[in-house]
Amino acid sequence: MKITLKIWRQKNNSSKGRFVEYSVDNVNGHMSFLEMLDVLNENLIHKGEDPVAFTHDCREGICGSCGIVINGRPHGPDTAVATCQLHMRNFKDGDVILVEPWRARAFPVIKDLAVDRSAFDRILQAGGYVSVDTGSAPEANAILVPKEKAEEAFLAAACIGCGACVAACKNASAMLFVSAKISHLALLPQGDPERRERALKMVKAMDEEGFGPCTNTGACEAECPKEISVAHIARLNREYLMATFT
Amino acid sequence: MLDAKIPEGKLEHKWNNYLFRVHLVSPANKRKYQIIVVGSGLAGASAAASLGELGYQVTLLTYHDSPRRAHSIAAQGGINAAKNYHNDGDSVFRLFYDTIKGGDYRAREANVYRLAQVSSHIIDQAVAQGVPFAREYGGHLDNRSFGGAQVARTFYAKGQTGQQLLLGSYGALNRQIHAGNVKLYTRHDMLDVVVADGQARGVIARDLVTGEIRRFSGHAVVLATGGYGNVYYLSTNAKLSNATAIWRAYRKGAFFANPAFTQIHPTCIPQSGDYQSKLTLMSESLRNDGRVWVPKTKETAEKLRKHQINPQDVTEEERDYYLERRYPSFGNLVPRDVASRAAKERCDAGFGVAPTGLGVYLDFKESIERHGKETIEARYGNLFQMYEKITSHNPYQRPMTIYPAVHYTMGGLWIDYNLMTTIPGLYAIGEANFSDHGANRLGASALMQGLADGYFILPVTIGDYLSEHRGDDLTTDRPEFETAESEMRETIDHLLGRNGKKTPDQFHRELGEIMWHSVGMSRNAEGLNHAIEEIRKLRAEFETNLKTVGKAEEYNETLEKAMRVRDFLELGELMAKDALLREESCGGHFREEFQTEDGEARRDDEHFTYVSAWEHSPQGPVLHKEHLTFEKVTPTQRSYK
Numbered sequence: 001m002k003i004t005l006k007i008w009r010q011k012n013n014s015s016k017g018r019f020v021e022y023s024v025d026n027v028n029g030h031m032s033f034l035e036m037l038d039v040l041n042e043n044l045i046h047k048g049e050d051p052v053a054f055t056h057d058c059r060e061g062i063c064g065s066c067g068i069v070i071n072g073r074p075h076g077p078d079t080a081v082a083t084c085q086l087h088m089r090n091f092k093d094g095d096v097i098l099v100e101p102w103r104a105r106a107f108p109v110i111k112d113l114a115v116d117r118s119a120f121d122r123i124l125q126a127g128g129y130v131s132v133d134t135g136s137a138p139e140a141n142a143i144l145v146p147k148e149k150a151e152e153a154f155l156a157a158a159c160i161g162c163g164a165c166v167a168a169c170k171n172a173s174a175m176l177f178v179s180a181k182i183s184h185l186a187l188l189p190q191g192d193p194e195r196r197e198r199a200l201k202m203v204k205a206m207d208e209e210g211f212g213p214c215t216n217t218g219a220c221e222a223e224c225p226k227e228i229s230v231a232h233i234a235r236l237n238r239e240y241l242m243a244t245f246t
Numbered sequence: 247m248l249d250a251k252i253p254e255g256k257l258e259h260k261w262n263n264y265l266f267r268v269h270l271v272s273p274a275n276k277r278k279y280q281i282i283v284v285g286s287g288l289a290g291a292s293a294a295a296s297l298g299e300l301g302y303q304v305t306l307l308t309y310h311d312s313p314r315r316a317h318s319i320a321a322q323g324g325i326n327a328a329k330n331y332h333n334d335g336d337s338v339f340r341l342f343y344d345t346i347k348g349g350d351y352r353a354r355e356a357n358v359y360r361l362a363q364v365s366s367h368i369i370d371q372a373v374a375q376g377v378p379f380a381r382e383y384g385g386h387l388d389n390r391s392f393g394g395a396q397v398a399r400t401f402y403a404k405g406q407t408g409q410q411l412l413l414g415s416y417g418a419l420n421r422q423i424h425a426g427n428v429k430l431y432t433r434h435d436m437l438d439v440v441v442a443d444g445q446a447r448g449v450i451a452r453d454l455v456t457g458e459i460r461r462f463s464g465h466a467v468v469l470a471t472g473g474y475g476n477v478y479y480l481s482t483n484a485k486l487s488n489a490t491a492i493w494r495a496y497r498k499g500a501f502f503a504n505p506a507f508t509q510i511h512p513t514c515i516p517q518s519g520d521y522q523s524k525l526t527l528m529s530e531s532l533r534n535d536g537r538v539w540v541p542k543t544k545e546t547a548e549k550l551r552k553h554q555i556n557p558q559d560v561t562e563e564e565r566d567y568y569l570e571r572r573y574p575s576f577g578n579l580v581p582r583d584v585a586s587r588a589a590k591e592r593c594d595a596g597f598g599v600a601p602t603g604l605g606v607y608l609d610f611k612e613s614i615e616r617h618g619k620e621t622i623e624a625r626y627g628n629l630f631q632m633y634e635k636i637t638s639h640n641p642y643q644r645p646m647t648i649y650p651a652v653h654y655t656m657g658g659l660w661i662d663y664n665l666m667t668t669i670p671g672l673y674a675i676g677e678a679n680f681s682d683h684g685a686n687r688l689g690a691s692a693l694m695q696g697l698a699d700g701y702f703i704l705p706v707t708i709g710d711y712l713s714e715h716r717g718d719d720l721t722t723d724r725p726e727f728e729t730a731e732s733e734m735r736e737t738i739d740h741l742l743g744r745n746g747k748k749t750p751d752q753f754h755r756e757l758g759e760i761m762w763h764s765v766g767m768s769r770n771a772e773g774l775n776h777a778i779e780e781i782r783k784l785r786a787e788f789e790t791n792l793k794t795v796g797k798a799e800e801y802n803e804t805l806e807k808a809m810r811v812r813d814f815l816e817l818g819e820l821m822a823k824d825a826l827l828r829e830e831s832c833g834g835h836f837r838e839e840f841q842t843e844d845g846e847a848r849r850d851d852e853h854f855t856y857v858s859a860w861e862h863s864p865q866g867p868v869l870h871k872e873h874l875t876f877e878k879v880t881p882t883q884r885s886y887k
Binding site for chain 1: 316319379424486
């Protein structure tokens, strides 16, 4: 296949960006999208040009490093995959593909397609954990968790922190990300003692980072590579309300 | 002379004896000590969090944009612990024994026993943090069995155990960052260790966004920077995983142990083309329910390779379940090294099934019939989905095609019982050290070791060192920092100024080819000598023909890669040298000259019951030996038949 790419190039956070057109020949359907970008970058280096910056690492959809808006969709046209798991068989010969970074005020562009998502870390630092020192844990089977609850908590905990939910949302809201952590811990007995405080602290941190409000469009769930459900947002709202009333 | 500083007493009592006699830092004094932790995977995050909880001041460096991205996140199958929840005869001693045996008697007994002792606490800790492990209907924790063990001691969270454990440690870390005990520096790539007065006193790191070279000082430095599997270019490691931190430490005087001990994992998705950037693992847990086979005849294999028939069409009589045939008592659950070599043997003999001839089947048909699709989906759903996304084949209907790939490195920085390297004050934990896995690691033991080191061992042992070194004022104004920094600047200028024709990736791929073919799943003296020559040529070419772009003082991934490849090239040569020295086959190190009549690894305990620990010198690596003594187990020929 031959593919034309229109890629957002931006030297750094303080410079202006623009789309630059590139073409890549001999694209094979078994290639991942990132492998196709690797090929482009090798070509660029050979020509003495600056390769396209994008974040990536595990390339199996679990580290959450990668994240590119492809033809307007975070992580591209396939469902339930991160960009690294998107294969070129989803495209056809002659396609023109628009390639952009996550766009959100809380995720400033560092270079090209790489953005700063440290806002997510700061939200979790505010309270997205169970406060237990190393060594003070009781015997593991002393804490019983019904199978269904454990599985529900697992589904929420499967979030990879990639930020696609924010990129997909017209308000750049981080509600799906925050609610996944709230849900994961609220569903488990271990998370119960701090659940109110956690909801208050994390929501406050989220607001301070400049994420927008949730208007229930469901775009986040549709683009989430781990198919995290918007039902968690409802739980977050309940947790938050309960916390503010007491 | 290498002194592993193993405590006195019987094996079962060593750790307790140690805990009693260890020097402690008083709670009021802990805040006077600054500890640098490099890496934020299971080992680094758990260590930084636990040290912060104790009251130490911790600086944590990671090249990722968030600590949660570290490669521990990708571990799939599970974590072992000697809980004996299944009443199937497990015990601390059995976990210890299985690990020593699985490692083919090339690990240190005292360390492994301690690992088995603390294993249970790791599960307690993770559960208390809210790690959503799989559960039984009664709400108790579920277990599964894993390769190399006959008991079910593996705790898991679907095929995402590493992710869930890392998020647990990351949560504990976040709590300490919030409390101000840990200061986090993301997108900072450690480039060198600073040694002054014979002690580790800090590191040099590059800010990957601005390109700024920065100095960090500490009373101790902990490297939790993972393994070096990416020396092979293609491996199941994450793309950025690299050896620079441990290699720089080696260059500064830390001994490098057993570099030749690498693990080739049997169940990975085969390579599909030259553009391939990495290989994807399919968890070993799949071998619990999947049966490995190739056809009995070469004709059938040929038809399968050409897609003339489908594997589902091959009748039971035509299939060779070669692991079950060769190893009736362990069957599909033999350790990784055994399973990998058996796959290579069948493919080399012409029975391979992928288009390249390098592939075998992992078939779930029988398990789906026995347990139902729902059960299999609950166990491995995300792995099946991952497989289908990559290959476009549905493993519920058609067996997976798999082939071995580089996965883990048992070698690493040599450490004593305190987890300290030969540089005082420099520690190595997790995969970065030469570890407790001997010549072969058992499945679900990497997570256990990383967390044992980080949560329970290092936080105690580091106090023993710090208590004897006053928390004096730290400064980065020492000449040693100056020298280390200017050397780094020179290196960078040199790499950026070569203007040759080959990119860092091209050099890396070429190195990977050499390593895979000659220092891979099976090795021989001729191939190893050839590899050393080839690597030297490649290193010489790297000096003159490297192509880079961009500047030092900016975001520059080409430069990052060039620095990593430079270190991989040097390390590759040491790996080949170590493999050449070890004239025996043990665990993942298989020397063709040393095998039994039926093709199994033949150890030579008389001459090689030692850890090879290499010291850097300008004249070339110098070998030191740590002789291993076995108090509790008697090394025997491993048999899984």
